Amino acid sequence: MALSGGQNNRGELRIHESLDELRTDLADYVAELSEASVKERGVFAIALSGGSLIGLMGKLCEAPYNKTVDWSKWYIFWADERVVAKNHADSNYKLAKDGLLSKVPIVPSHVHSINDSVSAEEAAEDYEFVIRQLVKTRVVSVSEISDCPKFDLILLGLGPDGHVASLFPNHSALNEREEWVTFITDSPKPPPERITFTMPVINSASNVALVVTGDSKAESAHLAIDDVGPDCPLIPARMVQPAMGKLVWFLDKLAASKLEESNLNK
Numbered sequence: 503m504a505l506s507g508g509q510n511n512r513g514e515l516r517i518h519e520s521l522d523e524l525r526t527d528l529a530d531y532v533a534e535l536s537e538a539s540v541k542e543r544g545v546f547a548i549a550l551s552g553g554s555l556i557g558l559m560g561k562l563c564e565a566p567y568n569k570t571v572d573w574s575k576w577y578i579f580w581a582d583e584r585v586v587a588k589n590h591a592d593s594n595y596k597l598a599k600d601g602l603l604s605k606v607p608i609v610p611s612h613v614h615s616i617n618d619s620v621s622a623e624e625a626a627e628d629y630e631f632v633i634r635q636l637v638k639t640r641v642v643s644v645s646e647i648s649d650c651p652k653f654d655l656i657l658l659g660l661g662p663d664g665h666v667a668s669l670f671p672n673h674s675a676l677n678e679r680e681e682w683v684t685f686i687t688d689s690p691k692p693p694p695e696r697i698t699f700t701m702p703v704i705n706s707a708s709n710v711a712l713v714v715t716g717d718s719k720a721e722s723a724h725l726a727i728d729d730v731g732p733d734c735p736l737i738p739a740r741m742v743q744p745a746m747g748k749l750v751w752f753l754d755k756l757a758a759s760k761l762e763e764s765n766l767n768k
């Protein structure tokens with residue numbers, strides 16, 4: 503149950519009194535989208551991020567979700583990944599495997615992680631190739647208005663600098679319009695080598711959720727959500743605007759603490 507928030511032109515805001523409430527709401531949201539997608543398409547193509555998100559998804563491994571979700575229909579992708587070995591502490595795959603995927607009956611062949619034995623550039627190319635094959639077989643839908651894949655759900659975190667996936671402020675990757683997956687070798691946040699979905703892919707999804715907690719994210723949440731003027735920096739999170747899809751923000755009180763009053767009490 504959201505404490506407050508509502509719909510503005512930046513999507514639906516769900517602001518939670520406690521992390522526990524946020525975790526429950528997030529689990530309900532993912533479970534509902536999974537059910538709807540399996541009913542409509544027979545599968546659920548979900549892209550994860552790393553960072554704090556995975557811990558906040560933990561309730562999905564508990565009752566009732568662990569029994570009610572049709573895990574066999576899930577296809578897992580990563581919106582961004584660090585180019586490190588899969589058993590490295592920085593790996594987003596390892597984070598998700600340890601915190602979520604190993605605790606529910608996901609089909610191993612449905613887990614699409616990156617090739618960790620090649621360069622960042624090759625890993626991005628490989629990953630895009632894999633997604634292209636799955637678009638051909640309609641495991642992943644295709645957008646009606648771009649040639650991009652249309653994931654059923656992309657889950658994103660928000661960095662204190664406003665980054666989403668591995669799209670960082672003022673980085674050229676942010677303006678990539680041709681590729682579905684791109685790479686960077688100079689991430690301002692370690693580790694430096696990463697692959698990431700591009701903004702057109704994020705904005706082609708059926709559903710995008712931004713999960714934001716803690717006071718270190720309050721300023722970037724404000725810049726991403728509020729009606730700030732043209733003089734404010736355009737941070738990557740503000741560029742998340744699904745063309746045909748639905749954007750939902752999951753915030754705790756601390757992350758929402760700098761939002762304009764008009765966004766708090768709807």
Ligand SMILES: O=C1O[C@H](COP(=O)(O)O)[C@@H](O)[C@H](O)[C@H]1O
Pocket residue numbers: 551552553554555582583584594658659660661662666667668691
């Ligand atoms: O480096 C990354 O950071 C962001 C944000 O992480 P958080 O711990 O501040 O929530 C994350 O969404 C991204 O996937 C990750 O690679």
